[in-house]
Amino acid sequence: xxxxxxxxxxxxxxxxxxxxxxxxxxxxxxxxxxxxxxxxxxxxxxxxxxxxxxxxxxxxxxxxxxxxxxxxxxxxxxxxxxxxxxxxxxxxxxxxxxxxxxxxxxxxxxxxxxxxxxxxxxxxxxxxxxxxxxxxxxxxxxxxxxxxxxxxxxxxxxxxxxxxxxx
Amino acid sequence: xxxxxxxxxxxxxxxxxxxxxxxxxxxxxxxxxxxxxxxxxxxxxxxxxxxxxxxxxxxxxxxxxxxxxxxxxxxxxxxxxxxxxxxxxxxxxxxxxxxxxxxxxxxxxxxxxxxxxxxxxxxxxxxxxxxxxxxxxxxxxxxxxxxxxxxxxxxxxxxxxxxxxxxxxxxxxxxxxxxxxxxxxxxxxxxxxxxxxxxxxxxxxxxxxxxxxxxxxxxxxxxxxxxxxxxxxxxxxxxxxxxxxxxxxxxxxxxx
Numbered sequence: 001x002x003x004x005x006x007x008x009x010x011x012x013x014x015x016x017x018x019x020x021x022x023x024x025x026x027x028x029x030x031x032x033x034x035x036x037x038x039x040x041x042x043x044x045x046x047x048x049x050x051x052x053x054x055x056x057x058x059x060x061x062x063x064x065x066x067x068x069x070x071x072x073x074x075x076x077x078x079x080x081x082x083x084x085x086x087x088x089x090x091x092x093x094x095x096x097x098x099x100x101x102x103x104x105x106x107x108x109x110x111x112x113x114x115x116x117x118x119x120x121x122x123x124x125x126x127x128x129x130x131x132x133x134x135x136x137x138x139x140x141x142x143x144x145x146x147x148x149x150x151x152x153x154x155x156x157x158x159x160x161x162x163x164x165x166x167x
Numbered sequence: 168x169x170x171x172x173x174x175x176x177x178x179x180x181x182x183x184x185x186x187x188x189x190x191x192x193x194x195x196x197x198x199x200x201x202x203x204x205x206x207x208x209x210x211x212x213x214x215x216x217x218x219x220x221x222x223x224x225x226x227x228x229x230x231x232x233x234x235x236x237x238x239x240x241x242x243x244x245x246x247x248x249x250x251x252x253x254x255x256x257x258x259x260x261x262x263x264x265x266x267x268x269x270x271x272x273x274x275x276x277x278x279x280x281x282x283x284x285x286x287x288x289x290x291x292x293x294x295x296x297x298x299x300x301x302x303x304x305x306x307x308x309x310x311x312x313x314x315x316x317x318x319x320x321x322x323x324x325x326x327x328x329x330x331x332x333x334x335x336x337x338x339x340x341x342x343x344x345x346x347x348x349x350x351x352x353x354x355x356x357x358x359x360x361x362x363x364x365x366x367x368x369x370x371x372x373x374x375x376x377x378x379x380x381x382x383x384x385x386x387x388x389x390x391x392x393x394x395x396x397x398x399x400x401x402x403x404x405x406x407x408x409x410x411x412x413x414x415x416x417x418x419x420x421x422x423x
Contacts, residue, residue, distance in 0.1 A: 055300055056221020084225060084296035087303065119310070140207035141311055142214040150207070166303050 012038040012046060019070050022062040023145050026104040029063055033092025036083055045077040051088045053166075054146040089167045105129050107151065107162040115165035119149060126162050128153035175233040178291065180253075181354035182233075183243075184396060185282070186226035187254035190244060191404075192275060193219035194411050195262060204265050211311055212268070218304040225297045241422075245415035249408055250398035253348075257340035259395070259403045266329035269315040270337050276309035277373055278344045278366070285361040294359065313377055320381030327382070334378070335386050342391035344370070 008016065016035055021027045029035055029050070036049040048067050052060050064080040071078035090109040093101075098108040107129050110118060117123040121138045128136050133155040140150045141164075148161040196216035203209025227240035258275060262268050283305055286298035319330040345367040347355070354360025375385050394400065415421060 052221070052300075054218060054221060055225060055297075055304060056217035056219070058217075084293065084300060087296070087300045089303075140211060141307070142207070142211035144210070146214055146217055 008035070008038045009040075012040075012048075015070050015074055015076075016048070016067070019063070019066045022059045022066070024101070024104065024106065026100045027093075027097050029067070031094045031097030031100065033094065033097070034060075034063065034088060036086075045079065046071055047079055047081060049081050049083050051083055051086065053088050057146055059145075090163065090165050091167065093163075101163055102129050105160055106148070107160060109163050109165040112165050112167045118162075119164065126151055128156060128158065129160055130158045131156040172235070175235060177350065177353055177357070178359060179230045179233045180350040181360050182226050182230050182294070184253045184348060184350055185286075186223050186230070187252050188258050188275070188279075189219040189226070190223045191252070191254045191407060192258040192271075193217075193223060194407055195258065195260075195271075196268075198410075199262060199268065208265070215272070215308050215311070218308070222297060222301050222304070225293075225300075229293050229297075241415065245412050249400060249404055252400070252404070252408070253398060254395050254400075255340070255343045256392050256395040256401050257337065257343065259401060259407055260337060260340065261403055263333070264329060266319060266326070266333040267337065269312055269319060270330060270333040272308065273312035273316050273377075274337060274341055274374070276305060276312050277370055278341075280305045280309055281366045281369060282361055282363065285366070289360065290358040316377060316383070317381040320378070320383040330381075331383055334383060335388075338386040339388055339391050341370075341374075343393040343395060346393055346396055348396050 013030065016038060017028050017030050019029045021029055021032050024032075032053070034050050034053060036051050038046060038048045041047055048071075050060070050063060050067070060082065064082070067080050068078050093109070101108045107126050109115060110125055114123075114125045118125045119138060119141055124134050124136055126136050127134050128151075131153060133153055135154045136151050137154055138149065139152050139159065143150045143161050147163055147166070149164045150159065151162045152159045193216045196212050196219070199209065200213045200216070201209065203212055223244070224240055227243045230243055231238045231240055257271060260267070260271055280302065283298045283301045287295050287302065289295045289298065316330065319326040321327070345364050347362065347364050351360055351363060355362040378385050392401075
């Protein structure tokens with residue numbers, strides 16, 4: 001699923017795994033799937049390639065800065081390159097990432113077909129991360145960040161965010 | 168000017184024709200931040216604004232790189248004169264009421280998605296990548312605006328009349344979307360750009376179908392405005408630019 005991991009050597013990966021997503025701190029940028037590759041250049045510095053989740057996601061600049069800081073703490077000079085291809089999709093979120101989202105109170109993305117049904121309000125498919133009930137209702141297709149929609153649970157009555165499917 | 172420079176210039180001009188639509192609509196939608204009719208629609212509208220401005224950044228960064236000069240995306244966004252912006256007139260029309268906001272959005276989204284679907288096949292890898300990313304976002308915008316056209320059209324007498332007014336008013340700005348400028352023509356011939364005139368039939372069919380479903384009437388007017396693609400804008404454009412450029416003109420070189 002996350003083929004990008006194969007390009008990264010373990011030492012670099014370890015450092016990258018310490019960088020959290022600024023909006024959803026329980027998720028590392030590796031679990032989010034935005035790290036497309038990292039390599040050591042001839043001069044000993046590191047180049048990290050990241051792909052944006054949404055074109056206008058303001059977190060990308062912060063993620064870039066955080067990566068540079070994380071490497072600097074390990075005594076390594078790093079620079080970050082934003083690449084546009086491949087286009088990020090929610091399939092790039094790892095299993096660990098999905099579990100972390102649920103635990104944090106954000107419902108993780110369904111597959112594309114189910115996602116459409118859920119967002120059109122046709123079927124009740126999104127599981128409430130608080131009580132596990134599927135008796136949930138769409139409040140708005142857009143949420144507090146570009147990647148989320150707003151739902152509420154009709155059983156425990158809690159509102160919650162749903163990380164919408166992007167494919 | 169050598170061939171490579173000519174090619175870069177052609178690409179740059181072509182890209183501005185696409186990108187400026189997203190900038191000006193993004194700015195218009197941004198005006199509604201904190202002023203949306205409800206919290207959910209406010210958030211939705213600013214989300215769409217953010218997507219559009221994100222796309223613009225990718226386009227402008229590329230144009231800046233192509234220019235070969237010491238330019239940045241900010242120079243292109245903030246420091247051009249009105250005549251140098253190539254957006255269509257539709258996107259600069261004001262946020263008269265929610266009916267106008269939704270109609271303008273829907274009229275643009277249908278076009279935008281058709282355009283992105285073709286642009287993803289561009290021989291220019293950067294444009295193709297931006298389009299592939301854009302398709303995902305724009306599909307979402309169209310779902311939102313199309314749903315609201317139906318809801319308002321098929322809603323109360325008041326909502327029906329309001330959106331019908333907006334449709335009647337904004338309809339005359341739709342035809343410009345399919346006008347081919349010289350830059351469009353050259354880019355299409357080079358396999359970089361899209362021949363937008365070919366999208367026209369699909370566009371009007373799709374819109375007619377949705378308006379029928381929403382119990383709304385398709386206007387019969389045969390008079391259409393144009394000019395934006397050549398930099399000749401409506402009276403609204405100057406006010407938008409005043410707002411957009413104010414900070415950069417007051418504090419030249421300012422960065423966030």
